[in-house]
Amino acid sequence: MSLQPIGPLRDRHDLRSLAYLAMQALAMAWQWRHGFHPVVFAASLFLAVGITVIHHNHAHLPMWTRRGLNRATDLAITLLQGHPTCAMHPAHRLNHHRHHHGPRDVARTWRFGDHNHLGGWMLHPFQALTPVYPLVLAWLRRLHGRHPGAWRWYALQYLAWIGSWAALLLLDPGKALLLVIVPQLFGLHWLLAANYLQHAHADDREPLARARNFEGVLNPLLFNIGLHTAHHAHARAHWSQLPGLHRQYRARIDPRLLEPSFPAYVARVFLLAPFMPRYRSRSLRLATTTAPRPHKDC
Known part of the structure; x- marks a missing residue:
């Protein structure tokens, strides 16, 4: 499926991405003015996860065809997500996708x-930060000497993030923590923990066995983030193109890496498996058989 641009917007499907960003800003602002509301807060938590997916997609293929609009979107995501968007490049594109x-x-x-269990999923973001963030800092240090203009732009993102937290905490620490920072940290945990969901017990030695795929309602709600094999094979493809690409690969993916329901997977592997051994995940890296080798173009 070819892209469907609207003016400088690369594809019309990203109107949904822009709507998520706007709704999160409105949810936080409304509660700041009117007070905590459980339904709005729950929506804010969901939108926080959605924004981390938008960040991921925007890092792979910028949303706009104009540099100024992409930079404005970078700042908007930085402020709403609670962390600079620039970190995605060294941590994700130069590391994970390389x-x-x-x-x-x-x-x-x-x-x-x-392993693949609830404790591993909960701890993975904290474990991953230990080796990942030195990569980010080393990359920023290299930029400072080689590309000072880019370094200043990324430094501005850090100032925007830290400055926004400082300003909100000075205005009202309680509201800042509950209504802004907690949803942001919730979303960031999911951003890092998604790596565990998608790759724990997969087999990195085989191109079509590197990632787990979640089908079902997860994808329409979260920009096809569950179709991870196709994403690794076509990292620059727009997220709206992933269902078509997934269909091309699906028959060659090990069935153990195809999950029809994300909630059912969580219930089976994370909640039931500790008490019912038949539901425990098994590592494909240690299995005697692996998925069939793909064609060379994969």
């Missing part, structure tokens, strides 16, 4: 034990 969850991927899930 090494595809293999031995040189510093955030590979099996670095911290080849």
Whole structure:
């Protein structure tokens, strides 16, 4: 499916991305003015997860065809997400998508034990930050000497993030923490923990066995983030193109890496498996058989 631009917007489907950004700003502002509301707060938590997916997609393929609009979107995501967008490039594109969850991927899930359970998912973001953030800082140091203009732009993102937190905490610490920072941290946890969901017990040695795929209602709500094999094979494809690409690969993906329902997967692997061994996940890296090798163009 070819892209469907609207003016400088690269594809019309990103009107939904822009709507998520606007709704999150409105949800936070409304509660700041009117007070905590459980339904609005729950929506804000969901939107926080959605914004991390938007950030991921925007890092792979910028939303706009104009530099100024992309930079404005970078700042908007930085402020709404609670962390600079620039960190995605060294941590994700230069690391994860270069090494595809293999031995040189510093955030590979099996670095911290080849397991797949609730505790591993909960801890993975904290474990991954330890090797990942030195990559980000080293990349920023190199930029400072080689590309000072880019470094200043990324420094501005850090100032915007830290400045926004400082300003809100000075205005009202309680509101800032509950209504803004907690949803942002919730979303950031999901951003990092998604790596665990998508790759724990997968097999990085085979291109079509590197990632787990979640089908079902998750994808329409979260920009097709569950179709991860197709994303690794076509990292620059727009997220709206992933269902078509997924259909091309699906028959060659190990069935153990195809999950029809994300809630059912969580219930089976994270909640029931500790008490019912038949539901426990098994590592494909340790299995005697793996998914069939793909064609060379994969």
